Amino acid sequence: MKLVVVSAGLSVPSSTRLLGDRLAAAVVGRVPATAPAEVEVVELRDLAVAIAHHLTSGFPGPELGAALDAVAAADGLIVVTPVFSASYSGLFKSFFDVLDRDALAGKPVLIAATGGSARHSLVLEHAMRPLFAYLRAVVVPTAVYAASEDWGAEGLAERTGRAAGELAALMGALTVAGTGAGTGAARGAADGPVPGARRDGSVRVGGLEVTPFAEQLAALRPE
Amino acid sequence: MQFGIFTVGDVTPDPTTGRTPTEHERIKAMVAIAQKAEEVGLDVFATGEHHNPPFVPSSPTTMLGWIAARTENIVLSTSTTLITTNDPVKIAEDFAMLQHLADGRVDLMMGRGNTGPVYPWFGKDIRQGINLAVENYALLYRLWREDVVTWEGKFRTPLQSFTSTPRPLDGVPPFVWHGSIRSPEIAEQAAYYGDGFFHNNIFWPADHTKQMVELYRSRYAHYGHGTPEQAIVGLGGQVFMRRNSQDAVREFRPYFDNAPVYGHGPSLEDFTRQTPLTVGTPEQVVEKTLSFRDYAGDYQRQLFLVDHAGLPLKTVLEQIDMLGEEVVPVLREEFAKGRPAGVPEAPTHAARVAAATAGSGAAAGAGAGVGAGSGAVAGKEVAAS
Numbered sequence: 001m002k003l004v005v006v007s008a009g010l011s012v013p014s015s016t017r018l019l020g021d022r023l024a025a026a027v028v029g030r031v032p033a034t035a036p037a038e039v040e041v042v043e044l045r046d047l048a049v050a051i052a053h054h055l056t057s058g059f060p061g062p063e064l065g066a067a068l069d070a071v072a073a074a075d076g077l078i079v080v081t082p083v084f085s086a087s088y089s090g091l092f093k094s095f096f097d098v099l100d101r102d103a104l105a106g107k108p109v110l111i112a113a114t115g116g117s118a119r120h121s122l123v124l125e126h127a128m129r130p131l132f133a134y135l136r137a138v139v140v141p142t143a144v145y146a147a148s149e150d151w152g153a154e155g156l157a158e159r160t161g162r163a164a165g166e167l168a169a170l171m172g173a174l175t176v177a178g179t180g181a182g183t184g185a186a187r188g189a190a191d192g193p194v195p196g197a198r199r200d201g202s203v204r205v206g207g208l209e210v211t212p213f214a215e216q217l218a219a220l221r222p223e
Numbered sequence: 224m225q226f227g228i229f230t231v232g233d234v235t236p237d238p239t240t241g242r243t244p245t246e247h248e249r250i251k252a253m254v255a256i257a258q259k260a261e262e263v264g265l266d267v268f269a270t271g272e273h274h275n276p277p278f279v280p281s282s283p284t285t286m287l288g289w290i291a292a293r294t295e296n297i298v299l300s301t302s303t304t305l306i307t308t309n310d311p312v313k314i315a316e317d318f319a320m321l322q323h324l325a326d327g328r329v330d331l332m333m334g335r336g337n338t339g340p341v342y343p344w345f346g347k348d349i350r351q352g353i354n355l356a357v358e359n360y361a362l363l364y365r366l367w368r369e370d371v372v373t374w375e376g377k378f379r380t381p382l383q384s385f386t387s388t389p390r391p392l393d394g395v396p397p398f399v400w401h402g403s404i405r406s407p408e409i410a411e412q413a414a415y416y417g418d419g420f421f422h423n424n425i426f427w428p429a430d431h432t433k434q435m436v437e438l439y440r441s442r443y444a445h446y447g448h449g450t451p452e453q454a455i456v457g458l459g460g461q462v463f464m465r466r467n468s469q470d471a472v473r474e475f476r477p478y479f480d481n482a483p484v485y486g487h488g489p490s491l492e493d494f495t496r497q498t499p500l501t502v503g504t505p506e507q508v509v510e511k512t513l514s515f516r517d518y519a520g521d522y523q524r525q526l527f528l529v530d531h532a533g534l535p536l537k538t539v540l541e542q543i544d545m546l547g548e549e550v551v552p553v554l555r556e557e558f559a560k561g562r563p564a565g566v567p568e569a570p571t572h573a574a575r576v577a578a579a580t581a582g583s584g585a586a587a588g589a590g591a592g593v594g595a596g597s598g599a600v601a602g603k604e605v606a607a608s
Contacts, residue, residue: 056488059427061497205438210407213357213415220358222375 001171003027003037004074008044008081008092009114016114017043019146020080023112026164027076032172037076042067044091051091054098064098072103076110076171077137079128083115087127096131104137108170110163112144121145138174140166224558225569226551227267228260228543229302229459229526232280235533238481246279252536253280256529257290259540261297263547266569269300269332269526274308274341277483284317291325298571299325302423302459302526303334303402306363307355308345310379314359315366315387322392327572332400332421332457333360335409351378353408360399364416367396395579398570400457400524403435410435414442419455419570424515425528426484428497432458433518440520453567457524458515460499461531464545468503475502482532505549512550513557521562523569525554 005024009016024039031037044051050064060068071077081092111128115121124143132139142163150156202211230253236243244252257268268290270280280286287299299321304314314331322329335352336342342349358376365372366387375381391397400419403409404427413420420439422432440451448454463478465471472491479491479502494500501511512525529542568574 053489053493057426057485057494059431059497061489061493203442205441206434208407208410208434208438210411210438210442213411216353216357216408216411217361220354220377222377 001031001035001037001075002070002073003039003076003078003171004070005039005041005078006044006071006080006092006095007041008089008095010045010082010089010091012045014045014082015146015148015151016080016082017041019112019114019144020078023078023080023110023144023160023164026160027078027110027168027171030165030168035172037168037171040070040074042070044095047095048091051094051098055094060098068099068103072100074107075174076108076167077104078110078112078167079132080112080114081128083113083120083123086120087123088113088131093131096135099135101135104132104135106174107137108140108167108174109137110140110142110144110167112146112163114146116148118145118147118149121147138170140170142166224522224555225266225298225524226546226554227265227269227298227300227524227526228256228530228546229267229269229271229300229528230256230280230530231271231302231528232273232278233483233531234277234279235483235531237533237535238477248536249279250286252530252539254286254290254293255536256539256543257297257299258293259543260547261294263543263551265297265543265547265551267298267300267524267526269302271302272305272334272336273338274344275338284321287329288321288324291321291328294328296328298328298330300329300400301331302421303332303336305336305341306333306359307335307352308341308347309359311359311363312366312379312382312385312387315363316389318397319367319387319389319391322397322572323389327392327576329572330398330400330570332402332419333409334402335406347378353406354378356409357412360401360412360416367391392572393576393579395572395575397572398575400455405431405435407435407438410439411442414439414448414454415446417443417446417448419457419523421457421459421524421526422519423459424499425459425461426498429499429515429518436519449567450565452520452563452565455524455567455570456519456522457526458499458519458522459526459528460501460512460515461528462500462508462542462546462550463502463529463534464505464508464542464550466504468507471502471504478532478534486532505545508550509553509557512554516558521558521566523567 005020007017007020028037047064047067050061054060054064081088109132111124113124124145129139140163144159144163146156202209232253234244234249260268270283270286272280272283274281283301291299318331335356339349355378358378362374370386372385373383400421401409401413402421404423410420422435424432436456440454443454444451463471463475476491480486485494495502501508530539
């Protein structure tokens, strides 16, 4: 299974990235041994200029394109942002603004954030969870917030473990059911034309899917 | 294969002088560009359609009618005609009239438009964009092929016993291309009717254009119009040329950096690497354009955008001279090499009339681009003619 971490930390080293790595390690330890998780990290700091260019030009450059494809093809996602001005950072939001709007539909997502103090922890519930609900992701119940003080206190490890367990369980369940990995595999397979009927009557050729024209036309006929 | 010019019709300040042409100057520049294209032997001139500043071409058939009267050979087309917000009845009438005045040198490209408020300004709902394109074109298709049409749909007043006049020249409607950058539904629509598919190919990477063209070709074959290789494909491209590539880059850079669409974004170097934009010598333009065939297959029509980003008319006319003298003759020769025998020529009125008179049912891909007789859609066309 493919696990992708999206980190919007800006400093190097970054506590946001640190939290992302820790959550990823906890998920890797909890997925079934029969379906081990392979981790890929997308560092938004490295893509900041490319994301801005995508906003102006309308298409992604090669590095950003690869990152967007990795996220779309993931079986599970860990997304981590620093809290800026009472919400996720602008860079974090911009990445999800340029992502294909259906890319996260049905995908298990663990949301996490870092901040200077625990007073901002509800950003996870008031900003992050609605964003991913809008994107039709399946957000795990436990969200993980790490304030500076948490790195020297009890509690973070337990929350990390609980959230990781929830994500691992969802990834395993969806992969077995064939929806999670299926979505990823289908999105990733874009080489060459593969004409063929799909379950819902639409037709896929290469990376594109379309409703047969007669159906489109019939839907417009007056009763 | 046909080569030509397509223009958006934007009024854009020249970033090197700060001067903005008037609407009058821009309109006159557009027709001067068309006349120059004819003079240097290009095959097609296509104008955009817009209904908001800073664009001038709101009335394409008026402009194309003027050009038709002053040219002999060039095919007049659009890039695009708004099939969503225009009344399909008026499109049928306007373009049939133009077809008569231009003695058949007319085709057109359907598009949905890219300006949200145009929909409400014309009393339409943008959420119905694809559905408007589907229903309006289905009506337009019939108006040009059936003398008397009784029709009812979702978006327009019903028609009882309506005849669109004038009837198409020689009973053969203008050839239709469907243009879309990213909507598979439109490639599907083009394939269904056996019409042409045009990808503007200028703002997006090649692999995206490739996917859209492959979808269209595969579905064209699915609907029985011929093999995928016989589908009618057109592509855009944008160029800026000087004898020496450093001069081209130096002169074009301020225009690129401030261009309304791609300016203030990726660098000129990144953009030329990732999209079909070519800034360099005529030889470089030839090389890049020939490479389009690698991902789109052998195709029928190549249109270049040359009057972009606020370039002055004098410079644009120099570009067209270079296209006519140094680029297109080489492209004609090179594209002809290794072109499989079954790949049709670009559709022209004369060839379509010949195909229609040659009768129904015969060989698919007869080179006229009418989808030659096989399949229900083409059958209807034959019956009506």
